Amino acid sequence: MTNEIMDRNNLMRNWFNNDSWTNNFPSIFDNNFPEDSTLKTDIKETDKNYEVHVDMPAFDKKNIDINYENNVLTISGHRDSFNDHSDKNGDMIMSERSSGRLMRQYHLPAVDTKNIKANYDNGVLMIDLPKLEKKVDSGHHIDID
Template sequence: MANEIMDRNNLMRNWFNGDSWMNNIPSLFDNNFPEDSTLKTDIKETDKDYEVHVDMPAFNKKDIDINYDNDVLTVSGHRDSFDDHSDKKGDMIMSERSSGRFMRQYHLPAVDSEKITANYDKGVLKVSLPKMEKKVETGHHIDID
């Protein structure tokens, strides 16, 4: 199932790569969105649950929002701008830290939404999503009328 999630992440890039004239479009998008502006994520799946770890450095816990609806986990938040560390002339050699609103969505089916838990510690959001218990069909005899 983990490969299925990764396949969805690459779906758009694969679609563009199908037409040679469109091969450069994904790189144009990549240049507009620096790699550091996305929420880096690890997802682990077991028979009993999903565990999602999202790097969210410099976020305040109160600025993070987590929702689960229609088999989709949505993690969003906002990070205010950083203090200006320019010298008196306003010279800044480089500034790579980003601020603003961030959001990621993950398709994680058959989760018991009442039992989802989350923890935010040292810049990492950890969300545990227990799977619904599967009902075991024991079968039964059906009489014919």
């Protein structure tokens, strides 16, 4: 039913991370995000729509972009930088917060683009993509001349 398209950065990250030589080096595609960072997503398909829920904690709604084109839903967002973690005394013990840009793409065919709705609440992006109504061909008799 629903077919997910992984973006090229994730494919390259997986390839690099399976190589024993590069396992101990940070990925060049990470943008300051931890290695396991990705936009965690649930997609539900019904006869009438797709329901997409994406975990995007600590993202500002104005920094989230949603696009649907050529049967592909693209979601991207960025978080502001947390570069200066230390204080004057160097008291920082641990720093795990991350910043940068993340993007995912999903193949969701036959969507009614005029009626897509999105909502962002409590760090979860919810998108409702209604499907185009399928016209049932009742058949038509054709006479032969």
